[in-house]
Amino acid sequence: MLPALFERFGLNQLWPTGGFPGGVHPPEHKITADSPIIELPLPPQLILPLKQHIGEICAPLVEVGQHVLRGQKIAKSQGYVSASVHAPTSGTVVGVQDHAVPHPSGMGRPCLMIEPDGEDRPDESRAPISDYRNEDPALIRERIRMSGIVGLGGAVFPTFIKMLRDQRHPVQTVILNGAECEPYLTCDHRLMLEHAHDVLRGMDVIMHAVNAQNGVVAIEDNKPDAIAVMRGAIEAAGMDNVEVRTLPTRYPQGGEKQLIQTITGKQVPEGRLPLHVGVLCQNVGTAKAIHDAVCLGVPLIKRVVTISGDAVPNPANVCVRIGTPIPFVLAQCGLEDLNDVRLIHGGPMMGERLPRTHVPLVKSTNGILAFHRQSLYSEQAVEEPCIRCGHCVEVCPAGLVPNELAWHCRNDQFDRGQDYNLFDCIECGCCSYVCPSHIPLVHYFRYAKGQVAKIEKERAFAELSKARSEARDNRLAREQAERAARRSKVRKQHAPAADKAAKTAEKKTDEGKTGEGKTEAVKKEGDKA
Amino acid sequence: MNILMAILTLGGMALIAGIVLAVASRAFHVEGDPMVDKIDAVLPQTQCGQCGYPGCVPYATAVASGEADVNLCVPGGERSMLAIADLMGVPPKEVEEEAAVPMLAFVREDECIGCTLCIKACPVDAIIGAPKQYHTVIEDHCTGCTLCVEPCPVDCIDMVEKEQVLEEWTWAAPGKRPSVPQTLHKDEENHAASTV
Ligand code: SF4
Ligand code: SF4
Numbered sequence: 001m002l003p004a005l006f007e008r009f010g011l012n013q014l015w016p017t018g019g020f021p022g023g024v025h026p027p028e029h030k031i032t033a034d035s036p037i038i039e040l041p042l043p044p045q046l047i048l049p050l051k052q053h054i055g056e057i058c059a060p061l062v063e064v065g066q067h068v069l070r071g072q073k074i075a076k077s078q079g080y081v082s083a084s085v086h087a088p089t090s091g092t093v094v095g096v097q098d099h100a101v102p103h104p105s106g107m108g109r110p111c112l113m114i115e116p117d118g119e120d121r122p123d124e125s126r127a128p129i130s131d132y133r134n135e136d137p138a139l140i141r142e143r144i145r146m147s148g149i150v151g152l153g154g155a156v157f158p159t160f161i162k163m164l165r166d167q168r169h170p171v172q173t174v175i176l177n178g179a180e181c182e183p184y185l186t187c188d189h190r191l192m193l194e195h196a197h198d199v200l201r202g203m204d205v206i207m208h209a210v211n212a213q214n215g216v217v218a219i220e221d222n223k224p225d226a227i228a229v230m231r232g233a234i235e236a237a238g239m240d241n242v243e244v245r246t247l248p249t250r251y252p253q254g255g256e257k258q259l260i261q262t263i264t265g266k267q268v269p270e271g272r273l274p275l276h277v278g279v280l281c282q283n284v285g286t287a288k289a290i291h292d293a294v295c296l297g298v299p300l301i302k303r304v305v306t307i308s309g310d311a312v313p314n315p316a317n318v319c320v321r322i323g324t325p326i327p328f329v330l331a332q333c334g335l336e337d338l339n340d341v342r343l344i345h346g347g348p349m350m351g352e353r354l355p356r357t358h359v360p361l362v363k364s365t366n367g368i369l370a371f372h373r374q375s376l377y378s379e380q381a382v383e384e385p386c387i388r389c390g391h392c393v394e395v396c397p398a399g400l401v402p403n404e405l406a407w408h409c410r411n412d413q414f415d416r417g418q419d420y421n422l423f424d425c426i427e428c429g430c431c432s433y434v435c436p437s438h439i440p441l442v443h444y445f446r447y448a449k450g451q452v453a454k455i456e457k458e459r460a461f462a463e464l465s466k467a468r469s470e471a472r473d474n475r476l477a478r479e480q481a482e483r484a485a486r487r488s489k490v491r492k493q494h495a496p497a498a499d500k501a502a503k504t505a506e507k508k509t510d511e512g513k514t515g516e517g518k519t520e521a522v523k524k525e526g527d528k529a
Numbered sequence: 530m531n532i533l534m535a536i537l538t539l540g541g542m543a544l545i546a547g548i549v550l551a552v553a554s555r556a557f558h559v560e561g562d563p564m565v566d567k568i569d570a571v572l573p574q575t576q577c578g579q580c581g582y583p584g585c586v587p588y589a590t591a592v593a594s595g596e597a598d599v600n601l602c603v604p605g606g607e608r609s610m611l612a613i614a615d616l617m618g619v620p621p622k623e624v625e626e627e628a629a630v631p632m633l634a635f636v637r638e639d640e641c642i643g644c645t646l647c648i649k650a651c652p653v654d655a656i657i658g659a660p661k662q663y664h665t666v667i668e669d670h671c672t673g674c675t676l677c678v679e680p681c682p683v684d685c686i687d688m689v690e691k692e693q694v695l696e697e698w699t700w701a702a703p704g705k706r707p708s709v710p711q712t713l714h715k716d717e718e719n720h721a722a723s724t725v
Contacts, residue, residue, distance in 0.1 A: 450699025
């Protein structure tokens, strides 16, 4: 009702600076914007977690001691929402064991260890599909699924799931996300500059697969060179249904919902997918990976990562095999000693600090930032009470009221938190960024979301236990009833004999009794007489 | 005259309201004692009997009748206590015993003589086995109530800490140090040395 009214009065563009409400503009620090992508050498050992995506963990397909080829599938997905893992190079599997992964908990996951043999021999069983325009979309989708491709912007959601041709929700527009709004990160920027053609081909594959009519390449206006290159490449390829859209530089412009709102003016309703507003959003890196998988037959075995931060002597954009240990990557950029260095996995706004340094680079790694301890912690001041300045409300792109929300989360009032739409928070960190009282607002929301999930899980377990305990009580009661029934049945069946036996027994006791009883009876009779 | 009018009007209104209320109380009559169910719903259903009652429903019944205190459920801890106190409309009371870390029963199978006593003791049927066969605990169903430990004649059941897995990890509240397990990968340092 209200949106319709807004539209009627031409007010649906209430946010003149472009698209979504709120947002911030942190210092960009894009120091690696001019460094070309460098291919890194192979490390002595690769560590491949069996789960690098959202969804079910994979099952290993290889054994210790087995030799594998580059691109060979080494772990297969179990369940629908999952993405298989491929060997990044040829070599020998030397172990299947738990190893720490890039995760804020510092905990481990089952991983496959591969020792490269240095020959890098490819597995050539997958033929390229060069004429994809005349290929069955279902086949292309299957190829993308088989190639283990996930959203490389950081969300790592299996890509093939989003590429469904759904009659009820046809996709009109494919948006290629090249916003790269996080400070420091430049990997998508460099990909567009150096591989514009491949990226566009990947986008064309997506558009064909979902039968989309037009495409938009979304780039923030702080990357004029990428905008020019992409425009040129589109013209050269003759893709007249694709356009480059320049977006204002504002974090979190690259958030899926924010980007869609900026470009189409439509809001993705709570709990729905971009598909429901006729849009499919893919990251630039994902488009390149799709191109490699479909047009070259190469599964997802490497990705471009930005290595930056004040502790890195030679910040760079590097193309790395997935599974390469992060200390090895940092050593290639001149950072050997990791004592007194704090690592951040991802960008500074949404990334997570790594409590362990010896972890592999995974599919979700779009950046590794290394900071000197002092530079990271000197700025961190103590949390002070909220002064109700409202800055957090102004910048929240999800339209939440972070200060109120944090108040409830801090007091463990998660129901109230959900009334304030806790789960609409995209954890962009804008609120924490602007808060003058240094309240770690987004941390409260992460905490609260975890607690809600935990409580929900405990409740489900309690329900299960209750059902099992009730089932047991019923079973015991039933067994007892059955036993009683059987007893009475046995008695009835043998009724004549049993009755007789019972009677003789009774008589006997009677007689026995009458031995003494008789005298009494006699006595009584005598009395009567 | 005026006074009579007033009395009649007010009296009439009172009468109508009375009739409406009487009808409503009939029409919207609630059967049974919903309080027991409500209290049972906020209990963790461990069925451990640490409250002194033989299970969660009996405890809920006792609380609802005012016989038991609101703070007796140990596994439920403060959260259950607050919820019950809220339902009963009484002031919260401190839970005396600390809720322990979540535990699981584990049968040392080579020592098990297959007596089925633990199977009979388990309130949620989480132990499987047959006479003279090894018994084993279904981890996903064990509530950690410890009721099976006592009956075992050869003491082959241990309570072990539930293993923390990454999938169940959640962020700690701000200001509290996140728990990073320090002993997870003993060989990690060697690895670091060999791969860098
Ligand atoms: S972290 Fe959540 S609450 Fe804070 S600004 Fe971002 S969306 Fe809004
Ligand atoms: S920005 Fe910080 S101090 Fe200002 S209202 Fe929000 S929480 Fe309070």
